[in-house]
Amino acid sequence: MIIIKLNATDSTNSYLRRLYSSSAIEDFTTVIAKKQTQGRGQRGAEWESQEAKNLTFSVFKSLEDFSLTHPFGISMVVALALRKALQSFLIPQLYVKWPNDILSADKKICGVLIENVMKQQDIVASIIGIGLNVNQVEFDNLPRASSLTKITGAIYDLDEVALAVLNQVQYYFDLLKEGGFENLKTEYESCLFRKNKPSTFKDAEGLLFSGFIKGVSNFGNLQVLLEDNIIKEFDLKEITLMY
Structure with missing residues (x-):
């Protein structure tokens, strides 16, 4: 696994896409930036994050050797990997807000932006952008936002949290590759925010x-x-x- 650390970039997803378009890159190549000047979220929203307080990173995943019948499996893998990694840090009441935001109780602590790379009609790779609120404690005009520190009172090592997430992403992609879509879907649905409410x-x-x-x-x-x-x-x- 190659990890590229940057002080600043426009967007880690954009950086990784440029890297992929210019040269062959290794599976699970990861770009971590202390600061994003044009961070992006779902539905075209901006992703705001205090510099060096949180994790803003993107992961390249090759899918050329996958039989990917249902692309939503990618989204499930990432959400479940994040939830499992955060459980290891004893973050309470973790839910997935469809499709792949991560909440602790009803506060958003993580957002995901997945951009697939297509060749003809097939998805050959995914660039998975993750914004995880870790040590930031003030969120202006964002009443639904929180962070690991706000929830637990502890300060976290960003590298340790990033590595825990990456290890779980690899694990869950292995499950998907082995044909575990239905089991992943069952696990995903079991932790959906506000299910049956x-x-x-x-x-x-x-x-x-x-x-x-x-x-x-x-x-x-x-x-x-x-x-x-x-x-x-x-x-x-x-x-x-x-x-």
């Missing part, structure tokens, strides 16, 4: 509605039980969970 959602038009999260489809759509006792599937662009 009455929840409020916002649709693409901004309208609010209620329902119960029941699980995810093999394609990663969220399955929600609606008031008329019908389970409907939504993709990431169609629905937002409002906590």
